[in-house]
Amino acid sequence: MNAPADAAPVGTARPAWARVKRALALLLFLVVAVIIVRYARGVKWDQVWASITGLPWQVLLACSALTAASFTLYSSFDLLGRHYTGHKLPTRRVMKINFISYAFNLNVGAFVGAVAFRFRLYSRLGLNNATITRIMSLSLLTNWLGYLVLAGATLAIAPLPLPPDWGLDSFELRWLGVALLAVALLYIGMCLWSPRRSFDIRGHELLLPPRRMVPLQLAMSCANWMLMGAIIWLLLGRQVAYPSVLSVLLVAAIAGVITHVPAGLGVLEGVFVALLSHRVSEWELIGAILTYRALYYIAPLLLAVVLYLWVEARAPARIRP
Template sequence: MNAPLLRLWSWTRKVFPWALAALVLTLVARQARTVEWTEVWTAVLAIPATQLALAVGLAALSYALYGSFDLVGRRLTRAPVSVGRSLGTAAISYAFNLNFGSLVGGLALRLRLYTRWGLSAPTVGKIIAYSMVTNWLGYLWVAGAVWWWAPPRLPEAWVSSPLWWRGVGMAMLLVAAAYVALCFFSRRRELSVRGHALPLPDGRLALLQAAMGGASWLLIGAIVWSLFGGRIDYPAVLGALLLAAVAGVVTHVPAGLGVLEAVFAASLGGARWPVAEVLAVVLVYRAAYYLLPLVFALPAYGLSEAAARRRSGAGQAVGEAPV
């Protein structure tokens, strides 16, 4: 690639996320001004208790599945930590990640909790990396398949050409397939990213990563779909969720606050579904998947800190005891 193309690519990488963030946040502000929030609250109260219970149950299952992503890194790094502690650490961190951002939950909290169990920082870094690969590998093939098969219908302010979305979907499927093929056939058994080397799993484990990551996104989509009571096509709901996930990452808004709601309202609301009902479903989803797990994660983290202090105090007492 020659120098002008490199400069163009560097400029595009810097500008595109900010342009997308400005577009999404503009839509958020515009949507907030036009919404009748009393209608949204009425729609929230109209959601049946059975659908709420199903959504909470699916959310618990989703957290358990997401927590198992860390078991991939645990196996590949041979980390001396139990399965239960790994699952608990991942679940607590995920709740913090969703509500406070990836730097707090995905990185800092995970590092603190794992190092408390005796793992080194480089080992924790690899566990986090394998978890991220599993998550986004699943995203790539699920979103690629959805956008190829059922391109989202969006307002004119968004890129709405079905051909464009099918091209993006095909590219995502190819990237996911390339990772799996690399794990099967590459002679160089490590992946280098910005000077950091990550050993590649074997092909069978890469397929397992793809299955786990994909199942996680499909399950999250099922949570939102269940709150609609099955009255809207699952691929349409899943496509909106996948688009909102990327918009939330790009805009860096904590918990995707407002971004999630705007994307769902833009892709599913209007002529297809009353905006008030769409927003009601998204707010209940946020309560079931973001806030309720945090209610449990906060005391769980506090108990973990207290247990660590007791272990530290016991160790100092033993060290100070006379021989």
């Protein structure tokens, strides 16, 4: 389809905000890269390995159990989407697709994991694009609703003690927390009290979920983020208060989204080193995060690959591409 005659050229019609976001993403990526290089040069890698191998088996077992609980919980997000859209796919299939997409999302990015895998697997089970989009959108909203509430609450109530050279005080962090909570409350308020249930956003229809679903969204998402924080807290040997570890994880999560680095590779480590190296030794921090990656990223990805290949092999010939 041709553009209207009076339409602005594509190259000049780019919104200013898109350029600002790209500039901020590039800036944050460079800052994280500098942090990683700076600390990597002085890291005692033999001590990092010693900190990993020195973790008690009881801690690794507990962290593995928390990882399984987190993935089981997150794999239930699409069950909310089933209720939201009214499709009739079995619970086991929905959770399997959600698990596969989440594992790939963590490791290779949202476009491949959250989007491509959901569309391929759900469409082969008979769901149309509009239904899949609504499922995916609700899962995304559920995940970030808990993030906004937890990040807002931790910053507003108990701001993370930052290194002295950062130049940010607790007053500024509290206001940031209040702003995050305000966004979450806006969404909750719209879901609970808005008489209008449908909104058009850039040509895509957004339907607000049923009012009774919102508390479940909030509880499931908050619990999942807290499980992830608990894993790192245990791997750090409880040397840092749990709320502080959770706060750093939440900062690292948004930094990974902004920089668009697959699996947040280097971003997670860089943020933890930057924010906690004045309280925990660098090699213990890096050892804990590398172990966290092995438990929460690599192991589920290997299982997701096996599950995906199994699903592909069992797909009926008539719906194979």
